[in-house]
Amino acid sequence: MSLPVVLLESVSRTFEGTQPVHALRSVDLAIYEGEYVAVTGPSGSGKSTLLNVLGLLDEPTSGSYLLDGVDVRAAVDSERTALRGRKIGFVFQAFHLLRHRTVIENVMTALLYNGFPRKERRTAAQTALARVGMGHRMEQTPDTLSGGERQRVAIARAIVAEPSLLLADEPTGNLDTKTSESVLEAFDDLRRDGLTLIVVTHDATVGAHAERQVEMLDGILTELETST
Amino acid sequence: MSNPKPRFAVRDLVAEAVTSMLARPGRTILTILGTVLGIGAIVATLGIAKTAGNQIVTRFDPLIATSVTVSNRSEFGFFGPQPNVNLLPWDAQERLERLNGVVAAGTLTNVDTAGSLTRSVPLRDPLARNEFALNVVAASPGTLEVFVAELKTGRFFDEGHSDRADPVALIGRSAAQRLNIDRVDHQPAIFIGEHPFIVVGIIDDLAKEPRLLDAVIIPNGTARKLFGLNGIDEVHIRAELGAAQLIAEQAPIALNPNEPGRLRVQAPADPTSVISGVEEDVDALFLVLGGVSLLIGAIGIANVTLVSVLERVGEIGLRRSLGAARRHIAYQFLIESAGMGFIGGVVGASVGVLVVVGVAASRTWTPVLEPWVPLAAPALGTVVGLLAGLYPSLRAARLEPVDALRAGM
Incomplete structure (x- = not known):
């Protein structure tokens, strides 16, 4: 295999305070292109911190992180912001769609800050929406969509800039079982197209979709043997 | 994809700011109202003083x-x-x-x-x-x-x-x-x-x-x-x-x-001293009133922008996650508040000119206005908006993306 997309080496993250919290304790993790990884674990185990570190939203206290071979710990804040815009797509539990914008405008916001050519934005957004099966609702506002549809719009937004890595934080946390299924199918499709996916969840069914599962417990990451 | 920093697109930021303002027109109009009143009062004051002064010249009996x-x-x-x-x-x-x-x-x-x-x-x-x-x-x-x-x-x-x-x-x-x-x-x-x-x-x-x-x-x-x-x-x-x-x-x-x-x-x-006397009397009183309403307008914009920043913490987090730098966030809110100030200036200048024309018409006077007054009014409004938006924008830019995202939408 080639260079890993994500390479964490003894990464720690400690939150200072009267009672220091060790959210990550010397985590080693290598994720290769095209992998679908589920991160499971109870709340407070450090899952979200791991995701924030991976998504360049948070900086580790120690250790090294190579994203696509780039040492992000050496990068300054503005460079990490730029990397985030180009290489990483986020899917949030609460969707984070702009209520007053149409579906296609929401998707196009992901192309605002990464130098994507203005004329190609609409076409790219249309393509991304079609990939998640939302090509028919482009001019509606998010309020008129169901939860599953909203999350698929959010996925379209996350992939429109063609990132190296898709990070999903409890993507089905606000959805019922039935609508969850459509979102998970969308992930499966993206996986088939070769996208690298990391999904943080405490839901076993969601984790079951992934080919590789890791568990977080008290800031320590453990690789789980997958049955499939 | 070798360029580490995407180029900063002013056009995109302006488009985003304008869309945000248009997304909630009622609120934008209410926000602008204070500036409209302030600028309108100043333009009307200068115009009426000038018109009244001119009237003295017209009545001047050799x-x-x-x-x-x-x-x-x-x-x-x-x-x-x-x-x-x-x-x-x-x-x-x-x-x-x-x-x-x-x-x-x-x-x-x-x-x-x-x-x-x-x-x-x-x-x-x-x-x-x-x-x-x-x-x-x-x-x-x-x-x-x-x-x-x-x-x-x-x-x-x-x-x-x-x-x-x-x-x-x-x-x-x-x-x-x-x-x-x-x-x-x-x-x-x-x-x-x-x-x-x-x-x-x-x-x-x-x-x-x-x-x-x-x-x-x-x-x-x-x-x-x-x-x-x-x-x-x-x-x-x-x-x-x-x-x-x-x-x-x-x-x-x-x-x-x-x-x-x-x-x-x-x-x-001395006729010239009479004219300037009248202008000074009218100016001094109403310019103070205009300044006060402009200040209130600025505080209004500052308040609404601040509330808007607090309301849109989730959006700020999202934009940061999408690769928006701190300065992009600051500029967006600054452009929004400056835009509201600009619109307030344009509308205020129009209202002020109408008041001058109305007052002049009711007295059958000739309305007179310095040409730079209605042109400077939008600039003044923009400056007021910029100043008012400064603090909220900096606060928005200072937010940590992780905290902002946690706030939800």
């Missing part, structure tokens, strides 16, 4: 603006009425005509005829009234020129008449009617008391002192000889346009070099 009157300052002194002998010289007209800037000068004095009535025929008619209590005034020849008198017939008297104390008189139009005199070619006579006078002319009209139309005007010298006139009441001067202020200073010295201070000078107010 005759009043060139008239200077010199009289004895105190008719009543410490020990009762003071004799005004010698304060004003008999040759006042000659002295003043030598001054540069004097168009015409003359004297005017009421003559005390000791109750004598004026009649045109020496006959006491028991059936018809032919005696009248007409005012008798003594004047120098220049006086009628000062008042822009027009003759119906005949001529003015001159220095010669005065020097010789000739019994000649000019009568006003109304006096002529009462005395039944309408022509002077046959040298009609009138009697003031027992003194006969030859009427040499009838005055048809006067631009000033219309009371003389009902009076008998005789030369100074004649009045001195026949009625014992012992001094001059008033000296009237018509100056060249713009020279009135200067003549007002010089005339008392020319008339009475020893005691110029004892003379009372009436001169028109």
